[in-house]
Amino acid sequence: MTTYLIFDGQLRAETAPEIIANLKRKGWQDAPAKPSDDASWQDGAWVVPTAPTYTAEQIVSQYFSAYQIAALQRLEMALLQAGKPLGPQMTAAKTWLESVMLGWAVDPTPKPAAAFGEPSVTFEQASAEAVAGLQS
Numbered sequence: 001m002t003t004y005l006i007f008d009g010q011l012r013a014e015t016a017p018e019i020i021a022n023l024k025r026k027g028w029q030d031a032p033a034k035p036s037d038d039a040s041w042q043d044g045a046w047v048v049p050t051a052p053t054y055t056a057e058q059i060v061s062q063y064f065s066a067y068q069i070a071a072l073q074r075l076e077m078a079l080l081q082a083g084k085p086l087g088p089q090m091t092a093a094k095t096w097l098e099s100v101m102l103g104w105a106v107d108p109t110p111k112p113a114a115a116f117g118e119p120s121v122t123f124e125q126a127s128a129e130a131v132a133g134l135q136s
Helices: 017-025 056-063 066-081 088-106 123-135
Strands: 003-007 010-014 040-042 045-047
Touching: 003 017, 010 017, 056 088, 066 088, 066 123, 088 123
Parallel strands: none
Antiparallel strands: 003 010, 040 045
Protein backbone atom coordinates (compact mmCIF):
# COMPACT_ATOMS: atom_id res chain seq x y z
CA MET A 1 0.00 0.00 0.00
CA THR A 2 1.26 3.44 -0.88
CA THR A 3 1.55 6.00 1.87
CA TYR A 4 1.64 9.66 0.87
CA LEU A 5 3.68 12.00 3.02
CA ILE A 6 4.02 15.77 2.87
CA PHE A 7 6.70 18.16 4.03
CA ASP A 8 6.81 21.86 3.19
CA GLY A 9 4.19 21.43 0.45
CA GLN A 10 6.05 18.57 -1.20
CA LEU A 11 4.47 15.15 -1.66
CA ARG A 12 6.29 11.85 -1.43
CA ALA A 13 4.85 8.39 -2.07
CA GLU A 14 6.40 5.49 -0.18
CA THR A 15 5.59 1.84 0.37
CA ALA A 16 8.38 0.65 2.65
CA PRO A 17 7.43 0.91 6.35
CA GLU A 18 11.03 1.60 7.47
CA ILE A 19 11.37 4.52 5.03
CA ILE A 20 7.99 5.91 6.08
CA ALA A 21 8.97 5.72 9.76
CA ASN A 22 12.30 7.43 9.05
CA LEU A 23 10.65 10.24 7.08
CA LYS A 24 8.11 10.81 9.85
CA ARG A 25 10.98 11.17 12.35
CA LYS A 26 12.39 13.86 10.06
CA GLY A 27 9.13 15.85 10.11
CA TRP A 28 7.18 14.40 7.18
CA GLN A 29 3.46 14.01 7.91
CA ASP A 30 0.67 11.93 6.45
CA ALA A 31 -0.88 13.64 3.46
CA PRO A 32 -4.64 13.98 3.19
CA ALA A 33 -6.25 10.92 1.61
CA LYS A 34 -5.93 10.83 -2.18
CA PRO A 35 -9.50 11.45 -3.41
CA SER A 36 -9.23 9.40 -6.61
CA ASP A 37 -6.72 7.43 -8.64
CA ASP A 38 -6.38 10.21 -11.21
CA ALA A 39 -5.80 12.98 -8.66
CA SER A 40 -2.47 14.78 -8.72
CA TRP A 41 -0.64 16.83 -6.11
CA GLN A 42 -0.43 20.51 -7.06
CA ASP A 43 0.47 23.50 -4.93
CA GLY A 44 0.12 21.58 -1.68
CA ALA A 45 -3.24 19.94 -2.37
CA TRP A 46 -4.82 17.08 -4.30
CA VAL A 47 -6.42 18.15 -7.56
CA VAL A 48 -8.96 15.93 -9.30
CA PRO A 49 -9.04 16.58 -13.05
CA THR A 50 -12.40 17.45 -14.51
CA ALA A 51 -13.62 15.37 -17.41
CA PRO A 52 -13.99 17.21 -20.70
CA THR A 53 -17.57 17.97 -21.63
CA TYR A 54 -19.32 17.65 -24.97
CA THR A 55 -22.51 18.84 -26.57
CA ALA A 56 -24.93 16.28 -27.98
CA GLU A 57 -23.90 17.31 -31.50
CA GLN A 58 -20.22 16.77 -30.73
CA ILE A 59 -20.89 13.30 -29.34
CA VAL A 60 -23.11 12.23 -32.23
CA SER A 61 -20.53 13.47 -34.75
CA GLN A 62 -17.95 11.11 -33.20
CA TYR A 63 -20.04 8.16 -34.40
CA PHE A 64 -22.30 9.34 -37.24
CA SER A 65 -21.94 12.07 -39.84
CA ALA A 66 -24.94 14.21 -40.75
CA TYR A 67 -25.06 12.40 -44.10
CA GLN A 68 -25.12 9.01 -42.39
CA ILE A 69 -27.97 10.10 -40.13
CA ALA A 70 -29.95 11.28 -43.15
CA ALA A 71 -29.27 7.95 -44.87
CA LEU A 72 -30.48 6.00 -41.83
CA GLN A 73 -33.66 8.11 -41.72
CA ARG A 74 -34.34 7.42 -45.40
CA LEU A 75 -33.68 3.72 -44.96
CA GLU A 76 -36.09 3.69 -42.01
CA MET A 77 -38.76 5.42 -44.11
CA ALA A 78 -38.22 2.97 -46.96
CA LEU A 79 -38.58 -0.01 -44.63
CA LEU A 80 -41.75 1.39 -43.06
CA GLN A 81 -43.27 2.23 -46.45
CA ALA A 82 -42.51 -1.31 -47.62
CA GLY A 83 -44.28 -2.65 -44.53
CA LYS A 84 -41.08 -4.18 -43.18
CA PRO A 85 -39.90 -3.94 -39.59
CA LEU A 86 -36.70 -2.29 -38.47
CA GLY A 87 -34.11 -4.88 -37.59
CA PRO A 88 -32.29 -4.92 -34.26
CA GLN A 89 -29.29 -2.96 -35.56
CA MET A 90 -31.39 -0.21 -37.13
CA THR A 91 -33.44 -0.08 -33.94
CA ALA A 92 -30.28 0.19 -31.83
CA ALA A 93 -28.90 3.04 -33.96
CA LYS A 94 -32.24 4.86 -33.92
CA THR A 95 -32.67 4.38 -30.16
CA TRP A 96 -29.21 5.74 -29.37
CA LEU A 97 -29.58 8.74 -31.68
CA GLU A 98 -33.00 9.56 -30.26
CA SER A 99 -31.84 9.20 -26.66
CA VAL A 100 -29.02 11.69 -27.27
CA MET A 101 -31.36 14.06 -29.11
CA LEU A 102 -34.11 13.91 -26.48
CA GLY A 103 -31.59 14.21 -23.66
CA TRP A 104 -30.28 17.35 -25.33
CA ALA A 105 -33.81 18.74 -25.66
CA VAL A 106 -34.37 18.26 -21.92
CA ASP A 107 -30.96 19.60 -20.87
CA PRO A 108 -28.71 21.14 -23.55
CA THR A 109 -25.74 21.75 -21.24
CA PRO A 110 -22.50 19.99 -22.23
CA LYS A 111 -21.79 16.75 -20.35
CA PRO A 112 -18.98 14.21 -19.97
CA ALA A 113 -18.93 11.69 -22.82
CA ALA A 114 -20.00 8.87 -20.48
CA ALA A 115 -23.33 10.64 -19.89
CA PHE A 116 -24.29 9.95 -23.51
CA GLY A 117 -23.14 6.35 -23.71
CA GLU A 118 -21.98 4.84 -26.97
CA PRO A 119 -24.01 3.41 -29.83
CA SER A 120 -23.92 -0.39 -29.89
CA VAL A 121 -23.82 -0.48 -33.69
CA THR A 122 -22.06 1.40 -36.46
CA PHE A 123 -23.59 3.10 -39.46
CA GLU A 124 -22.23 0.32 -41.66
CA GLN A 125 -23.93 -2.38 -39.59
CA ALA A 126 -27.29 -0.61 -39.38
CA SER A 127 -27.41 0.43 -43.01
CA ALA A 128 -26.35 -3.01 -44.28
CA GLU A 129 -29.14 -4.58 -42.23
CA ALA A 130 -31.68 -2.10 -43.60
CA VAL A 131 -30.61 -2.65 -47.23
CA ALA A 132 -30.80 -6.42 -46.73
CA GLY A 133 -34.28 -5.99 -45.25
CA LEU A 134 -35.41 -3.96 -48.25
CA GLN A 135 -34.04 -6.57 -50.66
CA SER A 136 -35.77 -9.50 -48.99
